[in-house]
Amino acid sequence: GAVVSQHPSRVICKxxxxxxxxxxSLDFQATTMFWYRQFPKQSLMLMAxxxxxxxxxxxxxxxxxxxxxxxxxxxxxxxxxxxxxxxDSSFYICSATPGQGVLPDTQYFxxxxxxxxx
Amino acid sequence: xxxxxQPDIHITVSEGASLELxxxxxxxxxxxxxxxxxxxxxxxxxxLKYFSGDTLVQGxxxxxxxxxxxxxxxxxxxxxxxxxxxxxxxxxxxxxxxxTLTFGKGTMLLVSP
Numbered sequence: 001g002a003v004v005s006q007h008p009s010r011v012i013c014k015x016x017x018x019x020x021x022x023x024x025s026l027d028f029q030a031t032t033m034f035w036y037r038q039f040p041k042q043s044l045m046l047m048a049x050x051x052x053x054x055x056x057x058x059x060x061x062x063x064x065x066x067x068x069x070x071x072x073x074x075x076x077x078x079x080x081x082x083x084x085x086x087x088d089s090s091f092y093i094c095s096a097t098p099g100q101g102v103l104p105d106t107q108y109f110x111x112x113x114x115x116x117x118x
Numbered sequence: 119x120x121x122x123x124q125p126d127i128h129i130t131v132s133e134g135a136s137l138e139l140x141x142x143x144x145x146x147x148x149x150x151x152x153x154x155x156x157x158x159x160x161x162x163x164x165x166l167k168y169f170s171g172d173t174l175v176q177g178x179x180x181x182x183x184x185x186x187x188x189x190x191x192x193x194x195x196x197x198x199x200x201x202x203x204x205x206x207x208x209x210x211x212x213x214x215x216x217x218t219l220t221f222g223k224g225t226m227l228l229v230s231p
Contacts, residue, residue, distance in 0.1 A: 004161070032217050043208065043223045044162075093161050097217065106152070107219060109161035 003027055004096050006110035013084055014118055021079045021113045023094030029074035030096035034107060035067070038091045050077050084117045091115075120145040122211050124222035131199045132230050139194040139225050141209030150212040151192040152219065153183055157205045165207075168192065179203070204229045 003026040013019050023033060032051050036044040048064075050056040050071035058064045066088075068080040077096075081088055091114050095107035121144045131137050143149055150169050154162040166177025173185040183194045192209060206226050210219040 006161070034218070041226075043221045046218060049218060091159075095162075105217065106164055106167055108164070109154070111161040112159070114159070 002106075002108040004030075004094065004108045004110040006094055006113050008113060009111060010114045010116075012116045012118065015085050016083055018080055018082045019084055019115060021081075021092055021094075021115075023077045023079070023096065023110050025075045025096040025108070028096075028098050028108075030077070030098060031074065032097050032105075033071055033077040034095045034097075035069060035077075035079050036093045036095070038093060038112075040091075044093065047079075081115065084115070086117045089115055089117045120149065120211050120213050120220050122209050122220055122222035124207075124209055124225050126225045127223070128226045128228065130228040130230055133201050134198050137194075137196045137199045137203070137227070139207050139209075139227070141192045141194065141222060142190050143192065143209075143211045144190065145211060145213060147213070148187075150214070151183075151185060152210040152212070153177065153181070153192070153194050154208045154210065155179075155205050156208065156224075162208065165194070199227075199229055201229045201231070203227060 005024045007022045035047045047062045048056045048058045050069050052071050052074050056069035071077040093112040095109045097105040097107050123142045152167045153165040156162045165181050166175050168175050168185045176182050206224045208224045209222040212219045
């Protein structure tokens with residue numbers, strides 16, 4: 001149980017284009033989803049927290065207009081990197097939790113998406 | 119604010135030998151503690167977690183961790199390492215009232231034959 005999928009697993013795009021990454025909880029309802037960014041050989045950097053039906057909460061320094069997050073249903077969240085540039089190339093990982101945000105519930109992670117911007 | 123320190127960036131262990139990965143946290147109250155493992159190019163898999171109760175927690179793949187409040191530690195252990203355990207290991211802490219986790223920088227485990 002507690003499986004989270006991400007699509008696509010790998011994407012290459014040209015500079016200036018937008019890329020959408022999907023994160024789905026397959027066997028549970030995800031009240032809260034998280035988006036992380038991971039640079040090579042580094043830890044995870046939390047970008048934003050999203051709750052179903054409400055606006056995402058972005059971490060300090062993350063541009064909300066560049067990284068659009070939509071959590072339209074209890075099983076789907078999307079991250080859209082708008083007008084991508086080479087510096088946006090990274091490994092993006094989502095996670096999901098059935099928690100209500102009161103307790104730090106277990107996060108279940110997707111397999112990640114490798115974004116390369118040329 | 120809470121923080122997590124994993125003092126070892128890399129650790130090399132011989133196959134069959136025992137393993138201990140260190141994790142220290144900083145937080146005033148009782149934390150919620152997690153260990154995750156990440157294989158190259160993959161997401162993170164939960165190994166075990168501590169919320170309350172018995173301070174020695176058992177996880178998957180033969181791993182265990184012990185919460186020591188006096189030392190602010192939550193070290194991960196395995197009695198006999200297998201080559202397939204080679205991966206990056208992340209310790210994370212959560213605090214009540216917040217859904218977010220704070221991750222350590224990770225420890226890369228290398229397993230030698």
